[in-house]
Structure formats: C-alpha cells, structure tokens
Amino acid sequence: MLGKIVVSLVSLLLVVGVIFGVILVFSESEHDEKEHQDASATMKYVAAICEPTTYTAACFRSIEPTAKNSSATAKDYIDAVVQATLVEMKKSLEFTEKTVVNKDSDNYSYLALEDCKQLLDKAIDTLQESLQVVDANMDTIEDKAHELLSWMTATHSLQMICLDQIEKPELKSALDNGLVNSTQLAHNAVHIFAELSQILKLFNVQQQNVKPSSRRLLQAAINQRDGFPTWFRVADRKLLSRGGQQARPNAVVAKDGSGQFKTIGQAVAAYPKNHQGRYTIYVKAGVYDEQVIIDKKNIYIYGDGIGRTIVTGKKNYGKNNVPTMHTATFAAHGDGFIARAMTFRNEAGPEGHQAVAFRSQASDTALFDCSFEGFQDTLYYQANRQFYRGCWIYGTVDFIFGMGDAVIQESTIVVRKPLAKQFNTVTADGRTIGGKKASNGLVLQNCVITPDKFLFNERFKFPTYLGRPWKKDALTVVMQSELGDFIRPEGYMIWQGESNHKTCEMYEFGNRGPGARIDGRSKDFSRFRVLKPQEAAIYTPGPFLAGQTWIPGTGIPHKLGL
Known part of the structure; x- marks a missing residue:
C-alpha cells in the first residue's frame, strides 16, 4: 500500500511539473521573479485541486487553460x-x-x-x-x-x-x-x-457570514405553527394544509369530468410556459391508470388521501422486458417536486420482478402521507436529495433502492410475500463514490418494518433482510426504528457474485424490537457497526440532506436531527 501511495505522489508531482513548465513557457520572461512566484502559486493551486481526484491526468487537462492565467x-x-x-x-x-x-x-x-x-x-x-x-x-x-x-x-x-x-x-x-x-x-x-x-x-477567499441566516431557517423549522414554519406564506400554508382543499390549485384532475382534466398527464402538459413559482395540481379521488412523468420544476401534486387517489400501472422487466427505469408508474424529473396524500402503485406483481411504482431524479423531492405499493423495486430514489415523511412503502426484493441522497422518516415499511424460494431485502443502495467524497446514500429514521397480513403466518419461511449492497460503496443507515421479529439475525445479505459486502457501509443506531439485536449481524460485512449518537446525527435530514436549507420550505412536517 505504501508503495502505491509513493508512486501516486510521484506521478502527481511529475504531472504538476509538466503544467508548471507549460506555465513558464507562457511567461514573457523566465527569469522574472514575480512570474516565477505566480507560476509557483499556480502549481500549488493545481496540485491542491487535483490531488483528491481519482483521474488526476484528466483533472489537470481540464484546468490547464485556467492554470495558464496567473491571475485566475x-x-x-x-x-x-x-x-x-x-x-x-x-x-x-x-x-x-x-x-x-x-x-x-x-x-x-x-x-x-x-x-x-x-x-x-x-x-x-x-x-x-x-x-x-x-x-x-x-x-x-x-x-x-x-x-x-x-x-x-x-x-x-x-x-x-x-x-x-x-x-x-x-x-x-x-x-x-x-x-x-x-x-x-x-x-x-x-x-x-x-x-x-x-x-x-x-485562495484566501473570505466568505460572508451566512450561518446566522441558516440558524434562523433552522429555528423556523423548529418553531412551527400548524405544522409549518412561521415564516411560511399564509397562502402556501393554506395550500398545503389538510391536503390543500382550502386553496385553489392551478389544475384539477378528476376521472368523473368534474375537473379541468381527466388525466394527470394532461394537467402536467398544461403547465404554462414561463410559469413562475409553484404549480399546484389537485387530483381527486379515483384510480388513474397512466404512466406519469413530471418534467417541470416546482410542481406540487396532492390527492384525497392514501388509497383514495391512486396512480397505477403494471410495466415491468419480467414480463414486458423493459428497463427498470422505464417501468415506473410515476416519475419526478423536475426539481422541487412535492407530493402529498396519494398512492403510487405498480400492479405487475412478484412475477414482474423489477417493477417501479415511484421514481425520482428531482433535486429536493419531498413526499408526505403517500403510499408506494409494489413488490420488487417499488421506490426508486434515483438521484439527488429526497425526503419522505409519514409514508407507507410495500415490497419484497430491493424495494427501496437507488443512487440518490434519501431520508425516509416516520414511515411504515411493509414487507410482502415474495415468490416461492425468493427472499426479501428492504433496501439496496447504489452509492458509487464512497467515504466523505459523496453525499448520497439511504437513511431510514424512526420507521417501522413489519410484515403484511399475507406474509405474517409465513414470515420465517421467507428470509427477510434489512438490505443488500447494490454497489460497492453502498451506504445504508437504519436508526431509531422498530424492527419486527422476522428480520434475519444477519441483518444484511451479500449481493451474489459481488464483493460489495467488503466495502459497503451498513450502520445501525438506536433500533428497537426483536429484529434489532445486533449480536448476530453478519461478520461478512466488515464495515458494519453500531453508531454512536454523534455519528448517527450526521445521517439525520439536517446534516445529511442540508435539510434546514430546503425542507422547511416544502411545508412538510419533519425532524432535522435525532
């Protein structure tokens, strides 16, 4: 290992030296002391910026034009x-x-x-x-x-x-x-x-003191009135309260024709060009059999409640042979997406294998009082920051999975009966850049993990695990949650044919219930451990999602810390 580090440092210095030579060629005088000082400073900047990277040569090439400018x-x-x-x-x-x-x-x-x-x-x-x-x-x-x-x-x-x-x-x-x-x-x-x-x-860049405003924002999240920040606009508070029925939405969807549109897709397509602010869609009770893609920013969609406003589909990999991403019944692409009081469902069944009910790649996604119903790959937190609160999530294999930054808080996670000879894995994180260098991963906080009524009597027949690592740097944190007796003592399952269990990070903290005992956790997961309180705090919505900067503005009830 030491030899590899030495070789890496030598390579870094050699490449920096090449850049340094290039900089000197572009100087008007090689012997001018100031120009040599400028070149030396530039060499320091280039080395500092590229040293943490994996693809160092590519990094140097990318900033070389800037490095030639001594006043950059x-x-x-x-x-x-x-x-x-x-x-x-x-x-x-x-x-x-x-x-x-x-x-x-x-x-x-x-x-x-x-x-x-x-x-x-x-x-x-x-x-x-x-x-x-x-x-x-x-x-x-x-x-x-x-x-x-x-x-x-x-x-x-x-x-x-x-x-x-x-x-x-x-x-x-x-x-x-x-x-x-x-x-x-x-x-x-x-x-x-x-x-x-x-x-x-x-670079000796002095930053303005922005922390007080951040503290005020955090305090606003704590000092809430009617479940919302005190600084939240009255109109928005009315819009978000009790499902939004008190306010007039931009678009109303109703199967019976009592709204402006009969499908959600039509309401999304009617989004006005150059619309400013949040665009609100109210979906009345009914079953909407359509594939929906939210491709506009700042859309807030709400229904009449779980099990009443239902968006459903049955696209799947197993029977339709379509890519996992393409199976999603409902997908959010536009940043700032908020949903409340709705059910997102994929009815493909366990035979459909990968069949997504809800997928989001939208930054600052927030969902409250929603249900996600499927079997394999139900909830796909595909990319970017996402917050789920007070939700119900149903599935079997890898049914909460993705590559984004997601916290699921105060929610009920319901494990269903899989196919014969199948297993259940609640989570499957796909983080591809590990350690402190990436922001993503999955956190379950103050949740309940329980079998549904069809699995209950056979809950020990089908092995059920908290998760398995989809990628080598997977990060999964289960904390302050109630774990049922059907959770396997090993806790986590190895991804067959991969060595991800040796490098992934699987953490627990403050869990309760018969499935929370950690003395039987799999020793194959070499980096598994129980976190200390100060370590667990890092994975709460405040630090992990920088939640104080955006979650209060969604109007969704939340807790930013432990």
Missing part, C-alpha cells in the same frame, strides 16, 4: 472544473444520440438507450445550474457546498444508471467508451467539491 481566481478554477465536465457531458449525449438501435429487433436496448439520453440531458441541466450557482453566489459559496456536492454526485450517478441498464455487451462497451471522459470528470468533480472549503482557504 478560485471562481475561475471552480468554473473550469464544472465547465470541462459539461463539455464532455454534451459530447457523451451527442455520442448516445448517434448510437442507433433497431426498435423492432431489440426493443429493450432501444428503450435503455432512450433512457440514457434523458439521464445525460438531466446531468447537463444539473451542471448548467451549478455554473449559475457558482457565478451568482461566490461570496457565499460555502452555504451552497452541500447542494453543489449533491449535484456533482448526481451527474456521476446518472451516467452510472445509464450504463447499468444496458445489457447487450457490445452496446454496453460502446457506451462505456463513449462516456469515459465525462464519467471521469464527473467523478473528479465530486472529489473536488467535497474539498471546496479547503480550496477557498487556499
């Missing part, structure tokens, strides 16, 4: 990191768009490729928004550090999801090669933004 600022370097990633992401999208798959002969690959285009387009939008945030908030950029890190992580995750859905070896290899530059730079960007505060210190 911290903002210039941060812009360069994002801009280089954006350029390569656009190239990746162009490559994907030029890749042709015959829909008639290979419908699965055709759909997976279409999904890739959407995922890369979302990544591009995220990077463009990141540039705007950096440009507009440089004097308070540390206050946006978590959001930017989450976005960088999402751009990498979206690419991984694209590649993960491709099954055909030759197509997978082609896309892997076509996306290699953008995946490397996105990976680097995660590491760089994780060290943002250190980079600012290196």
Whole structure:
C-alpha cells in the first residue's frame, strides 16, 4: 500500500511539473521573479485541486487553460472544473444520440438507450445550474457546498444508471467508451467539491457570514405553527394544509369530468410556459391508470388521501422486458417536486420482478402521507436529495433502492410475500463514490418494518433482510426504528457474485424490537457497526440532506436531527 501511495505522489508531482513548465513557457520572461512566484502559486493551486481526484491526468487537462492565467481566481478554477465536465457531458449525449438501435429487433436496448439520453440531458441541466450557482453566489459559496456536492454526485450517478441498464455487451462497451471522459470528470468533480472549503482557504477567499441566516431557517423549522414554519406564506400554508382543499390549485384532475382534466398527464402538459413559482395540481379521488412523468420544476401534486387517489400501472422487466427505469408508474424529473396524500402503485406483481411504482431524479423531492405499493423495486430514489415523511412503502426484493441522497422518516415499511424460494431485502443502495467524497446514500429514521397480513403466518419461511449492497460503496443507515421479529439475525445479505459486502457501509443506531439485536449481524460485512449518537446525527435530514436549507420550505412536517 505504501508503495502505491509513493508512486501516486510521484506521478502527481511529475504531472504538476509538466503544467508548471507549460506555465513558464507562457511567461514573457523566465527569469522574472514575480512570474516565477505566480507560476509557483499556480502549481500549488493545481496540485491542491487535483490531488483528491481519482483521474488526476484528466483533472489537470481540464484546468490547464485556467492554470495558464496567473491571475485566475478560485471562481475561475471552480468554473473550469464544472465547465470541462459539461463539455464532455454534451459530447457523451451527442455520442448516445448517434448510437442507433433497431426498435423492432431489440426493443429493450432501444428503450435503455432512450433512457440514457434523458439521464445525460438531466446531468447537463444539473451542471448548467451549478455554473449559475457558482457565478451568482461566490461570496457565499460555502452555504451552497452541500447542494453543489449533491449535484456533482448526481451527474456521476446518472451516467452510472445509464450504463447499468444496458445489457447487450457490445452496446454496453460502446457506451462505456463513449462516456469515459465525462464519467471521469464527473467523478473528479465530486472529489473536488467535497474539498471546496479547503480550496477557498487556499485562495484566501473570505466568505460572508451566512450561518446566522441558516440558524434562523433552522429555528423556523423548529418553531412551527400548524405544522409549518412561521415564516411560511399564509397562502402556501393554506395550500398545503389538510391536503390543500382550502386553496385553489392551478389544475384539477378528476376521472368523473368534474375537473379541468381527466388525466394527470394532461394537467402536467398544461403547465404554462414561463410559469413562475409553484404549480399546484389537485387530483381527486379515483384510480388513474397512466404512466406519469413530471418534467417541470416546482410542481406540487396532492390527492384525497392514501388509497383514495391512486396512480397505477403494471410495466415491468419480467414480463414486458423493459428497463427498470422505464417501468415506473410515476416519475419526478423536475426539481422541487412535492407530493402529498396519494398512492403510487405498480400492479405487475412478484412475477414482474423489477417493477417501479415511484421514481425520482428531482433535486429536493419531498413526499408526505403517500403510499408506494409494489413488490420488487417499488421506490426508486434515483438521484439527488429526497425526503419522505409519514409514508407507507410495500415490497419484497430491493424495494427501496437507488443512487440518490434519501431520508425516509416516520414511515411504515411493509414487507410482502415474495415468490416461492425468493427472499426479501428492504433496501439496496447504489452509492458509487464512497467515504466523505459523496453525499448520497439511504437513511431510514424512526420507521417501522413489519410484515403484511399475507406474509405474517409465513414470515420465517421467507428470509427477510434489512438490505443488500447494490454497489460497492453502498451506504445504508437504519436508526431509531422498530424492527419486527422476522428480520434475519444477519441483518444484511451479500449481493451474489459481488464483493460489495467488503466495502459497503451498513450502520445501525438506536433500533428497537426483536429484529434489532445486533449480536448476530453478519461478520461478512466488515464495515458494519453500531453508531454512536454523534455519528448517527450526521445521517439525520439536517446534516445529511442540508435539510434546514430546503425542507422547511416544502411545508412538510419533519425532524432535522435525532
């Protein structure tokens, strides 16, 4: 290991030396002391920015043009990191768009490729928004550090999801090669933004004192009236209270024709161009058999309650042979999505295998008093920050899974009866960048994990685990929750054919119930441990999702800490 570190450092210094030489060539005089000092300072900046990255050479290439400017600022370097990633992401999208798959002969690959285009387009939008945030908030950029890190992580995750859905070896290899530059730079960007505060210190960038406003926001979350922050607008409080019936929504959906629209899709399509503020859709009681994609920002959708307003579908991988992402009954792509008092369902049954009821890749997603009903892959927290409160989640295999940053709080998780010889795994996290370098993972806080009535009498016949690691750096935290007696003593299941159990992070804290005993937890999970209170606090919505900056504004009841 020591030898590898030495080689890495030597390689880093050699590449920095090359950059240093380039900088000197661009100087008007090699012997001018000030220019040598400028070049030395630039060398220090380049080394500090690229040292934490995995793909160091790619990092140096991405900021080389900026390094040639001896007067470049911290903002210039941060812009360069994002801009280089954006350029390569656009190239990746162009490559994907030029890749042709015959829909008639290979419908699965055709759909997976279409999904890739959407995922890369979302990544591009995220990077463009990141540039705007950096440009507009440089004097308070540390206050946006978590959001930017989450976005960088999402751009990498979206690419991984694209590649993960491709099954055909030759197509997978082609896309892997076509996306290699953008995946490397996105990976680097995660590491760089994780060290943002250190980079600012290196450049002696003084930040405005934004912490008091953050504290005021946190205090507003605590001092609530009628379940909402005291600073929340009266109109919005009325809109969100008791399902929103007291306020007039922008659009009303009703199966019986008593609304403006008969389908949710029609209401979403009617979103006015250049609409400002939140767009509210009220969906009256009824069963809406449609596949819905929310592709606009700041949509708030509410119904008449769980089991009354139901969005349903039955697309699935097992019988329809469509990609997992494509099976979702309801999907949120537009940032700032909020839902309340609704049921999202996939009726494919256990025979459908992967069959998603709800999927979100929207940043700052929040759902309250909703149910998610399916079997395998029910709730897909695909990417970005997500908060779920007071929900009911039903499933069998990997039924809460994804690559986003998700906290599920004060919810009931209901395990169903799987197929014969199947097992149940409540969670399957897919974090691809581990440690402190990424923001994503899954947290279950103050939840209840229980069998449904059809499983209860046979609950010991079908092995049930808290989760299994979908990817090698998976992070799953189960804390302050009630765990039923049917949870296997091992707690976690190995992902067959992979060694993810050796590197993933599976943590518990303050759980209760017969399934909460940790003395039998699997020793194969070498990094499993019970957290101390100060460690567990890191995974609460406040720190883990930077929740104080956005959750209060959703109007959803919440707890930011332990």
